Amino acid sequence: MQTNWWKKAVIYQIYPRSFQDTNDDGIGDIKGIVQRLDYLAFLGVDALWLSPVYESPNDDNGYDISNYEQIGEEYGTMEDMDELILQAKKRNIRIIMDLVVNHTSDEHRWFQESLKGPDNPYHDFYVWRKGQNGGPPNGLISNFGGSAWTYVPELGEYYLHLHSKKQPDLNWENEKMREAIWDMMNFWLEKGIGGFRLDVIDLIGKVPDQEITKNGPKLHELLREMNQKTFGQYDVVTVGETWGATPEIAQLYSDENRQELSMVFQFEHINLDKQTGKRKWDLKTLEPQELHDVFSKWQTELSGKGWNSLFWNNHDLPRIISRWGHDGSYRELSGKMLAIYLHFMQGTPYIYQGEEIGMINYPVSSIAEVDDIESIRMYKERIQQGYSEKEIMKSINAKGRDNARHPMQWNNGVQGGFTKGTPWLPTGNTETINVEAALEDSNSLLYTYKKLIDLRKTEPVIVDGDYTKVETGNTNVLAYLRELAGEKLLVMVNFSPSDQRYQLDFVPSVKKWLITNYSEELSSSLAPYEAFAIKIK
Template identity: 45%
Template sequence: MIQQKVATHQWFQDSVVYQIYPRSFQDSNHDGIGDLNGIRSRLDYLQKLGVDVLWLNPIYKSPDKDNGYDIADYEAIQPVFGTMTDFDQLLADIHEHGLKLMMDLVVNHTSDQHKWFQASKQSQDNPFSDFYIWRDPVDGHEPNNWGSYFGGPAWTYVPERGQYYLHLFAPGQPDLNWENPAVREHVYDLMRFWLDKGVDGFRMDVINFISKPAGLPDAPQPTGAKYGNVEPMVADGPLLNDYLQEMNREVLSHYDVMTVGEMPSSVPADVVNYANLNGSELNMVFQFEHVTLAANPDARLGKWNDQSVKLVDLKHALNHWEMDLDGKGWNSLYWNNHDQPRAVSRFATDDPKYRVAAAKMLGGTLHFLQGTPYVYEGEEIGMTNAHFTELTQYEDLESINGYHQIVDEERATDATHMLKYLENISRDNARTPMQWDASQNAGFSDATPWFGLNQNYVQINVATALAKQDSVFYFYQKLIQLRHQYAIIRYGSFEPLDEEDPQVYAYRRHLDGQTLLVESNFTTDTLTRNYDHPGNATVLIDNYGQDAGQTLRPYEMKAYLYSDAEN
């Protein structure tokens, strides 16, 4: 068996990251919106869980057309979250708790309220005129057929310039022109601003979209669709490696930081460059393969579906990333985040009979893989999808626009089906307020929350989890402790087992004469499997609390550690 060796271990490889969606985490000033001081009040909880790094979604000044991903001022705090003084105190407290802080870097686009864009749109001849991607009309229409991720065309016309500007997302999120060296230098300056404050890294929003193809040609257009599918055109553009290497050379290499790039459509052959172990670009990426497996057979509907994920497909997706990056790059490990539905609802079940076992099983399956694990707020207590049933209950721009485009404009499906798709996959499933206890508003706020609560907060909450030693919380705490304790979990090479088994996900990890065997039952059935390990193998963890040998109970997950000499 080939033993994987990492020449130099870096702190990000030993870390577990906890993602905080500030708006939904904890309100401290009675306005129903989470804030920086609310996060400060929960640092003891996060320290108890055992995580190493906190990642905050954007907290910058913003018109909030996309909940902070449209930034109007990169060096100012959104007032509803607090002040820069509040941020400085939060950062100091995070470090005092032995934790690190990773900020969200959104530099594919800005807000249309940013001073750069306000100047750029005034004319075709000013210092900021080339900061964004402008094109002349073609036959009186948009420059190409590109569609926005949030519905409608990816172009908006500005009479002052007599041109269209590109926005891959909302019209309020114009794309920056990275081919302009002045844009890149302004981005590097704002990165230095936060790094000089002492932040410990960046998560980089859709960073693989910053290099656009020459000539901006038309995109593939599904039959019956109004606009072209832009992602194949903008993902992993021709100058992306150059830009990331320059960013590393000019900024990142001068600080001891952690970086992860969000990269839709990226494949391992590209990621071994973006996240190589020599540190010339980024530390790791968020790939999307495993969270885009289920799809609607009607191409016009894009991501919107109510399909379950097939385990064989899931294993193939995760396994090849493990093997293809082994010894070459570094994986990020995640089930869900602010843009994805709740993990237990999507990949297992939120049936109350099995939810706890299923949530633990998913956690164990992921945390024993090679890479840096990410825990999204509430995942550690097994929070579920909200199961909203009416469009008025949704807040997310993508969800609402998608509904209107697909149901009202294109009539690709009816309202009933579209609401089922939103219930399954809308980003809003992840954005309901954190469920702290069974009191009014789940302990999130004593005011009406900015967004609707998941009504199961009375049963599923932190207070209940902390009171039960067999809760999802303590299982996650144990997973994090084991990762810190055993080098094989962090660095061991990966060996898939029975990849075509539609019920069980099993794999081995190998390092320095030891083997780790992981078995996870993704069904409600009681199964029997024999993966051939010595009788004296140590059971590191079992979500049922006691090993039943070759028997795998519903949603059971267990891990064995043994010496190769014993087998």
């Protein structure tokens, strides 16, 4: 049944709220995605991962689901969803649903029943505990700050929420709850979707009484059961979001013999610009060599034992060009460098909407302009702790989740072609950064992405080749080899805005230029943000 089509695939993530609005309410919708399928087919992507479009009160922008089998009113109807699956399929594009099964919304019918007390069969669908010494059951902290326990006086019990208190955690010990989840997943699989992205999946094996949240002892057993009861019967891709994964743990998830998931998102590289032991808001400068070491470790240690996901951006992360590239005069060059560095590695690349045209962060000057629940909570917390407003806003502008969520920039018209209404978040610099302009310029970043997608389909060495890190004698110049059946590929990038000299312990002889963001000539130094991939003899 399984064909592993996803090993050659490039997946494009859509944040539906910000992609394309067709009814001018300022919120993107499913019809908007259908409207843009030809563009996505032109780009060459194989699958679209949609952030949640289910019914939700949107306490956490849809990651708080109140009905798994209904489409949120703002996004359209189930008929629209069926049409999207059908129209995408006609263009050989699969639809991957984002699924949150660690928790639901507190407005989900199951939780509403759960509140009726211990005698209700749904009470045990969630994690309820008695308090200790007049306070919560223990010291578990929510990922959004504060205690992970909320007291319900009518019941004399606390419920667990590792995120917002409007996101109660499901009790994965309960077999009936699991069966309800399997039924729901099969509902979607029978519609013909191409797979699932599983939100915070490493939390479902939690053992709250021992304060174990990530990577609990029964996690992999639960995933094998999920595989067996649902997607294991279908030719689909599954990717788990796992903030706590190491290469050893990632092997457990993605080793095909274990029958769990296709791959996981791991975030070791994403944590390299925060201070050690601190939160993501505590900024530090990225060291390119450190980044290269982390990527190389994952490339080497998962080789033949599991599968990598490759990504710079998603709906929770700031725009990569603003973060580790250069969002001024070298915006396109640094964007091409980042793309070339990532896309020649082994794994499945993910492109986040707008990444292919070089969208950048959207700086704000006050907390009143911020929508993201995580940023707002951090702001309140840090103001109380005595941080200066200036310091907090600097962190939000660098790392806040809103950066990724501003509307897609289609053209330089009103609201960038996203909506004729008032967008839910303002649009960014649509004057110079938009799809229409990128399509008209054959040298644009968009065509670099298109070429990288094509190369993955035509060059087996990119999908299956061995990986070797190459020393360059310069911490700003990162290089690696990919090798398969006598074919050798060299990738080199300059991760800085100045010329950089390098030295290799071999002399590369060019057999074929695959891609470059400068001219097709080798020299002993690389220009600012220069990047290339060549086949060598």
